[in-house]
Every structure is written in structure tokens, then in C-alpha cells.
Amino acid sequence: MTGDLILLIVVVLTALSFDFTNGFHDTANAMATSIATGALKPKIAVGLSAILNFVGAFLSLKVAATIATGIVNSGAITLTVVFAGLVGGLAWNLVTWYYGIPSSSSHALIGGVVGATLLASGVSAVKGGGLVSHVIIPAILAPIAAIVVATIGTYLVYVLTRKVNENTRAKGFKIGQIGSASLVSLAHGTNDAQKTMGIITLALIANGTITQSAGTPFWVIICSATAIAAGTYIGGWRVIRTLGKGLTDIETPQGFAAEASSATVILTSTHFGFPLSTTQVCTGSVIGAGLGKRLAEVRWGVAARMGVAWLITLPAAALVGAIAFGVAQLIGGTLGVIVVFAAAVIFAALLYLASRKTAVTSKNVNDEWVGRGTPTQIGTPV
Structure with a gap:
């Protein structure tokens, strides 16, 4: 087996590992509000989300194309850069998961690639215009749009149903939340799974396995969809806890409005090929749901x-990406990549073992949200 092939395999495995963490990190995006309101049981919620993330990954390839060709100059990219x-x-992703912070997996990935590219090939290899138009501007506008849409939607929901019996309204919106949460999961799959597809495609182009115009191979789509679905099923209970209860107390009409708003913004962005942060969108929707209900508290x-x-997120991931590239280059060749890969595995294992001491599961999340406990504050290992 040649060094290039070994290197390509390591890169693909690392990409799928990232995709897996993206799944369990971002489960909260789709299902936290539905779990918080009792519309779905925790395990049923993440199982449904996993299936729909898998399906959603096949619906579009525009975001994958943006990641593969729109952020950095593919001609200046090597397998080592992609790996770093x-x-x-x-x-x-792992650090923010450990602390229960709903950060952006998308921006972490893009930041890492940009950081490694800058160190490897300089500023000229980064497409500044693409980075600004496809990443930074959507990162600013998308959560604002989600807040506005969710605020208006929540207000209208309460106004239009003000004469409906409260119990009847709650039951009706619980049913509605199953549909709206499912739509968010589907939208998440169409946007987030494609980022890994784009990175693997970039690696294949860098290795000369495919041409830049070849598009994303079908096996890459299957593997990326499976990895993000598996991660989703595991469930990122730490982040679910923060997003579902940390920002505001969610009632079923608010949950429905938040989820519908998130799905609308994410699907619109996917249509235009923007690698959006679904975390930022869903968080904005939850804040908007709090603002749209009179007397509701938003924990600012x-x-x-x-x-x-x-x-x-972007600069921090870029710094780590640059360091990883520098270490790999210092050691040299395939051996350098394998050493960095081994260090990353050890880091992930240590973080996982530390998390097991105070594990967050579907059971204790459910217990907290039916009144038998208190959610932990964001930023504290839970």
C-alpha cells in the first residue's frame, strides 16, 4: 500500500469522524425544543432525527460543491492540508461538546481548513471573496433572520390561538412539533452532511483520484450520510440540555414556531449553496421564540x-488546523500525519473518559425536563 493511499485513507477516516461528531453535536438543533416540550421522548427524537439526517444528505449537493471549490484554491491543497x-x-467540536456549548460545526470545519491552507500556501490560496460571501455574511445574517422569523411566528401563533383552550392548544402543537422537528432534521442533513462530502471530495481532487469537475462520488455521499446519522442517534445530550432549557423555557407553540423558522432558513440557505451554521440558526429561532411570547424570559x-x-470558532479552529499542519510537516510525510492522527485519537479518548464521570444521558435529560432536576449552566462540564 503506497504512502499516498494510506494518507488518503487516514483523511477519509478523519473526515467521517468529524461527520460523526457533527451529528451528535448538532442533534440539539432539530430535537431539543421537541424534547423540552414533551412532544417527543428523547430516544425517539434522536432516532427520528438520525433517519431524516440520512435522507436529507441525498437531497442536494450545492453545499458540498461550495466547500470543495468555493473556499480555498483546490490547486494549492494537499492531503496533509485537508487532514490538518x-x-x-x-x-x-469535541471541546464545545464537552462543555455543552452549541457551537458551529460548519465554521469549525471551514476554520480548520482555512488555517491549514494559510500556513501551507499563504493568503493567496484562500478565496477571500468566497469566504466572506458564503460563510461570514450568512453567519451574521442567518441567526438574525431566524430571530426575526421566529419572533413574528411565535407572536402570531399565540394571537391566532388565543381563544383555543390551553390544553387543546398544547396537544395540537405537540403533534405539529413532530412535523416541524422532522423538517429541521431533514434540512440539517441537506446542509451539514454535505460539508463532509465536500471535504472528502477536496481530498480526492488533491490526491488526483478525481478531477475538479467530476463532482461528489456516490460512495462519499453514502458514507457521509451514514456517519452523520450514526452520530445523531448517539445524541449530544450535553448540547441538547443547553439549547432546550438554557436559553428560555419553551412551550409547545414556541417550539413549533422555532422549528418551523429554523427549517425555513436552513433550506433556503441550502438552496443557494451556503454552508450555514445550523446551530446558529436554531439558537436564533429559540431566542426569537422567547421574544415572541409575552412575559417569556430569555436568558441573555x-x-x-x-x-x-x-x-x-473560526479563528480557534484555524489555529488548531495550522498547528496540526505544522506538526505533520515538521515530522514529515505520511508518518507526520499518522502521529497527529494518533494524538487526536488520544485527545478524543481522554475527553470521552472525562465526560463519563458525569455522563449526560437521555434519561437524566428527560428527568430534568419533567421537574426532577436542574439543567447545568452552559460552559460547565456536565
């Missing part, structure tokens, strides 16, 4: 801490 970028995104301290995490 993935390590940057993966490390940030929690929102502010999440905002800080969003701001540092």
Missing part, C-alpha cells in the same frame, strides 16, 4: 456566552 483542517474542526447571559463561542 479536519483535525482543527474535530478538536473544536447564556446567549452572550454562546455568542462569544461563535465569534472564536
Whole structure:
């Protein structure tokens, strides 16, 4: 087996590992509000979300094309650069999962790749226009749009149903939430699974396995869809806890409005090929759901801490990506990549073992949300 083939296999495995963490990190996007309101039981929610994430991955390839060709100059990219970028995104995903922070897997991945590319080939290899138009501007506008849409939607929901008996309204919107949460999961699959597809496609182009115009191979689509679905089924209970109860107390009409708003914004962005942060969109929708209900409380301290995490995601992941590339290059060749890969595996294992001491499961999340416990504050290992 040649060194290039070994290197390509390591890159693909790392990409699918990132995709898996994306799944369990972002389960909260689709299902936290439905679990919080009792519309879906925790395990049923993540199982349904896993299936729909898998299906959604096959609905579009526009985001994959943007990641593969729209952010960095593919001609200047090597397998080592792609690998280092993935390590940057993966490390940030794991750290924010450990602390229960709903950060952006998308921006972590893009940041890691940009950081590694900058160190490897300089500023000229990064498509600044594409980065601004496809990543930074949507990152600013999407959560704002989600807040506005969810605020208006929540207000209208309560106004239009003000004469409906409260119990009847709650039951009706619980049923509605099953549909709206499912739509968010489907939208998540169409947007987030494609990012891994795009990265693997970029690696295949860099290796000379396929041409730049060849598109995404079908086996890449299958593997990416499976990895994100498996991660979703495991369930990121730490992040679910924060997003479902940390920002505001959600009632069923609010949950329905938040989920419908999230799905609308995500699907619109996917249509235009923007690699959107579904986390930021869903968080914006939850905040909007709090603002749209009279006398509802939005915990702005929690929102502010999440905002800080969003701001540092791109540069933090870029720094890790650059360090990973530098170490791999210092050692040299395939051996350098394998050493960094081994270090990443050890880091992930240590973080996992630390998390097991205070594990968050579907059972204790459910117990908390029916009144038998108190959700832990964001930023504290739970």
C-alpha cells in the first residue's frame, strides 16, 4: 500500500469522524425544543432525527460543491492540508461538546481548513471573496433572520390561538412539533452532511483520484450520510440540555414556531449553496421564540456566552488546523500525519473518559425536563 493511499485513507477516516461528531453535536438543533416540550421522548427524537439526517444528505449537493471549490484554491491543497483542517474542526467540536456549548460545526470545519491552507500556501490560496460571501455574511445574517422569523411566528401563533383552550392548544402543537422537528432534521442533513462530502471530495481532487469537475462520488455521499446519522442517534445530550432549557423555557407553540423558522432558513440557505451554521440558526429561532411570547424570559447571559463561542470558532479552529499542519510537516510525510492522527485519537479518548464521570444521558435529560432536576449552566462540564 503506497504512502499516498494510506494518507488518503487516514483523511477519509478523519473526515467521517468529524461527520460523526457533527451529528451528535448538532442533534440539539432539530430535537431539543421537541424534547423540552414533551412532544417527543428523547430516544425517539434522536432516532427520528438520525433517519431524516440520512435522507436529507441525498437531497442536494450545492453545499458540498461550495466547500470543495468555493473556499480555498483546490490547486494549492494537499492531503496533509485537508487532514490538518479536519483535525482543527474535530478538536473544536469535541471541546464545545464537552462543555455543552452549541457551537458551529460548519465554521469549525471551514476554520480548520482555512488555517491549514494559510500556513501551507499563504493568503493567496484562500478565496477571500468566497469566504466572506458564503460563510461570514450568512453567519451574521442567518441567526438574525431566524430571530426575526421566529419572533413574528411565535407572536402570531399565540394571537391566532388565543381563544383555543390551553390544553387543546398544547396537544395540537405537540403533534405539529413532530412535523416541524422532522423538517429541521431533514434540512440539517441537506446542509451539514454535505460539508463532509465536500471535504472528502477536496481530498480526492488533491490526491488526483478525481478531477475538479467530476463532482461528489456516490460512495462519499453514502458514507457521509451514514456517519452523520450514526452520530445523531448517539445524541449530544450535553448540547441538547443547553439549547432546550438554557436559553428560555419553551412551550409547545414556541417550539413549533422555532422549528418551523429554523427549517425555513436552513433550506433556503441550502438552496443557494451556503454552508450555514445550523446551530446558529436554531439558537436564533429559540431566542426569537422567547421574544415572541409575552412575559417569556430569555436568558441573555447564556446567549452572550454562546455568542462569544461563535465569534472564536473560526479563528480557534484555524489555529488548531495550522498547528496540526505544522506538526505533520515538521515530522514529515505520511508518518507526520499518522502521529497527529494518533494524538487526536488520544485527545478524543481522554475527553470521552472525562465526560463519563458525569455522563449526560437521555434519561437524566428527560428527568430534568419533567421537574426532577436542574439543567447545568452552559460552559460547565456536565
